[in-house]
Amino acid sequence: MRATPTAVPSLGRWGLSAHADLVFRALTLDGPSTSGWLARHLDVAAARIDRALDELAACGAAAPGGTGPQRLWTAGPPAEVIDRLRRRREPILVAEQARRHLGTVTDLRLERLLPGAVRRLPSRSLVRDRIAELAGRERHEHLAINTEDVITADAKAVADPLDRALIARGVRMRSVGLPARDGSVAPAPPGAEFRIAQSLPIKLMIFDRRVALIPADPLELSAGAVEIADPEAVAQLVGLYDRVWSAAESYRREVPTIELNTRERAVVTMLAAGATEEAAAVRLGLSRRTVVTTLRVLMDRLGVENRFQLALILGAAHAIPLPPAGTPAANRTEEES
Template sequence: MRDGQRTMELGQRAPVLPALGRWGLSPHADLIYRSLALAGPATRQQLAGRLGVVVPRVDRALEELVGAGAVHPARRDDGRWSAVAADLVLSRMHRLRAPVRISDQHRRHLAVVAGLHLDSLPPVTVQRLPSRAAARSRIADLVAAERHEHLAINTEDVITADAAAAASPLDRALVARGVRLRTLGLIPRDGRQDPPFVNGGEHRQAAALPLKLMVFDRRSALFPVDPVRFDEGAVEIDDPDAIAHLTQLFYRIWNTAQDPRGREEPPIVLTAREQKIVALLAAGLSEEAAAADLGLSRRTVVYAVRALMDRLGVENRFQLALVLGAARAVPLPSAVPVDPA
């Protein structure tokens, strides 16, 4: 019997199937459960053919379903997976998990995550951290390895004492090592203007933020699995394109966010290393020559310039010189006429 015929026959007498997305499972996990429940047991390859998706995506969805207790693992004799009865799945879901409330915060979080196309990334670049404790431990490791820049978005209305106790020592250690620390938070509802950040860090506030996020030296990023229930753990990604996407997202918000200290135009403050690099480049040295003069790698010089361009929203080194010159951070480039007035 063909799958379509079997689906039609079973659909006439099948119970109402649970919408697994309400409990945080992915759309593909939901589709595969429905396919197994309505069209009967199938192998991984058969499921991929039914739904028109690649086998690795089927594998990840089946892993979710096994964790949720919604499928019976493949039989050894024929490799076919099968669905657990719908009423048992519903009972288990109600007992173990609360349905996810699709709020504006969830929608913003899911929109950003969908834009990363995690299902198409190499598996080695995506890691699931199963709990808040595991996420905090991994954050500590990543922070310890940072040397250039730490970006963070905090979506909580109120920073709990527990969260502050976990984050403050790490933030202070970053600043002490000369790492640029930039954080985004929500504008306090009660009008407070005392920004919750350490001395030496930079902080801005926005009316709405898309997701809780950390970006470590533009090499790794970490965000929660669920935007509200942080005990569900986090996802760490190391894919360069995904990291670039998240970094650009951060700076799009940063460039329009408010300085809680009331400055309309926050001053541009360069680190000692940035000042030396910019001065040498402004004097006409190449990136290689500037790196050799400072005893740095060319990659470090390129990274510093690229980071400055992203921070200030410019697209090339000439625009960077204009912005820095206008802020009196460096001399204006010689090719730009200066109004004597």
């Protein structure tokens, strides 16, 4: 049964996207819903609905119940959501991000660059493939500006193996980002350099100071990217990056010591290595229920909501080694918790 309509404040002035604001309104007015129902009801692509739900979850405006694609999403009380957003940051206009992006692109004067020095990558999948290709060729330096203040588990799973491969080859990695809304995701892998800025002009990657990638649309990353290989334009972007880097603050995270008992350490170490709950139970001489209960008690103690967050906080505290990205354990997220 759907909820009785009520006044719903706009979340746009607090930095949330138009789709996140739309989904929040639908959840508030219509009651708990699945992502599929929202996509059909709002006539919005499922991928955009999923990104909007990630955005709402990251700032505490909505929360999922249950697991899998049929889990119900529930909006938080509007007054509490606005109060939480007000405490976290001052109001901003989403349009400001587009304005900064446009200003930077205009300065590049792309229409005057060398023939073949600019090309469009029209989809997110093509952009990811091209990033992997360019990163695979890098030998000296990787520069990045990330304008998202929420890093999803999916995005991290894609980036981690590339980042680790670069660091293993001795490539210097420098990245500038915004303060994270949830604080739950490490900004960079060990060996990379990371700084924080309160505002950023453009999302950007520069590969060995020879090729640069910028979004085609700063407010819709699924629209793909623009690749720039013109030496003068890339040099201009490197200069911009150096100015942003110099003005940003060095990142420091205080990592608390986490003490695990013998059973907890054994269970999480096996799961981090890719073992299933059943395999861990057999190997340790425990029941599957005991393994699940051990994890649940540990998550409650550390104040995390899923195994992805648990792995991050234990790895950051060096309580267990982080598993290589792409292993079954690294890919398990809240849908299993």
